[in-house]
Amino acid sequence: METPTARVRGLGSAQEGAEHWWTERLTSIATFALFVWAIISVVRMGSLDYHTVTEWLREPLAAVPMLLLIVATFWHLKLGLQVVVEDYVHEEGNKFFTIALLNFFVVIAAAFALFAVLKIALGTPG
Amino acid sequence: MHRNPDRPLSPHLTIWKWGPHMLVSILHRVTGTGLAIVGGLAFTWWLMAAATSEEAYRYFVSWATHWTGLIVLVGLSWAFFQHTLSGLRHYVMDIGAGFELSGNKLWAMATLAGSAVLTALLWLYILMGR
Numbered sequence: 307m308e309t310p311t312a313r314v315r316g317l318g319s320a321q322e323g324a325e326h327w328w329t330e331r332l333t334s335i336a337t338f339a340l341f342v343w344a345i346i347s348v349v350r351m352g353s354l355d356y357h358t359v360t361e362w363l364r365e366p367l368a369a370v371p372m373l374l375l376i377v378a379t380f381w382h383l384k385l386g387l388q389v390v391v392e393d394y395v396h397e398e399g400n401k402f403f404t405i406a407l408l409n410f411f412v413v414i415a416a417a418f419a420l421f422a423v424l425k426i427a428l429g430t431p432g
Numbered sequence: 433m434h435r436n437p438d439r440p441l442s443p444h445l446t447i448w449k450w451g452p453h454m455l456v457s458i459l460h461r462v463t464g465t466g467l468a469i470v471g472g473l474a475f476t477w478w479l480m481a482a483a484t485s486e487e488a489y490r491y492f493v494s495w496a497t498h499w500t501g502l503i504v505l506v507g508l509s510w511a512f513f514q515h516t517l518s519g520l521r522h523y524v525m526d527i528g529a530g531f532e533l534s535g536n537k538l539w540a541m542a543t544l545a546g547s548a549v550l551t552a553l554l555w556l557y558i559l560m561g562r
């Protein structure tokens with residue numbers, strides 16, 4: 307018979323917290339820099355209509371930062387939402403399920419966003 | 433959760449009062465979560481619309497410029513400014529600075545004022561540009 311205390315005593319933490327914390331900071335710095343770029347770009351274009359946006363994303367110097375923005379932002383928000391889930395969902399099964407669902411949604415949304423930019427950037431002007 | 437109720441929690445957990453720093457801390461979480469879910473979906477929809485066709489893009493714009501869409505967009509822009517400013521404040525506190533009571537309160541209030549001003553400026557700029 308093992309008490310709950312005996313089960314965790316001496317194990318310490320899961321050893322992943324510091325890295326999660328650091329990656330959250332680093333991705334937020336990247337997100338910040340890329341959003342500053344995106345906001346300046348959009349203000350300079352002065353419009354977000356179809357032709358302006360698609361011509362803009364056809365340029366490598368817009369498409370690549372936009373791809374990076376998607377990766378950085380979705381990574382940052384995935385780590386962030388995971389912390390929120392861990393703070394409120396305590397039961398192990400529910401926690402596992404919620405975080406798995408979260409990962410699916412983040413990966414799916416990021417894949418659509420990345421694909422959209424690649425399609426515009428690599429497609430023939432239409 | 434396996435917590436022995438006979439062992440006390442840190443008393444600090446029960447000693448608190450409202451202040452700007454507490455509001456900003458909560459708002460960081462609320463805006464981050466809101467941006468992630470609503471913003472993530474809107475942003476992906478915007479890009480997919482642009483990648484699909486001019487009609488799909490027009491459909492997106494018809495929602496984005498409808499009053500309901502505008503409320504969402506104003507909310508998202510405010511959330512972005514608030515989250516970003518309090519994120520920058522986080523970096524300062526992460527290096528262990530800015531915990532003196534008066535300064536901490538001042539910078540917390542500065543993020544609230546800053547996000548309101550930036551949101552107002554952004555939408556003034558958008559509405560003037562039309």
Ligand code: HEM
Nearest residue numbers: 334337338383386387389461464465467468516519520522
């Ligand atoms: C628009 C894109 C962004 C989204 C969707 C987003 C989303 C999130 C989410 C969901 C969290 C978790 C909140 C929590 O644990 O309470 C978070 C945390 C954080 N965000 Fe963002 N964020 C974005 C942009 C930024 C930017 C630009 C910065 C930096 C200036 C930033 C800095 C931070 C920091 C430092 C944390 C960690 C806070 C903590 O550990 O308590 N975020 N973000």
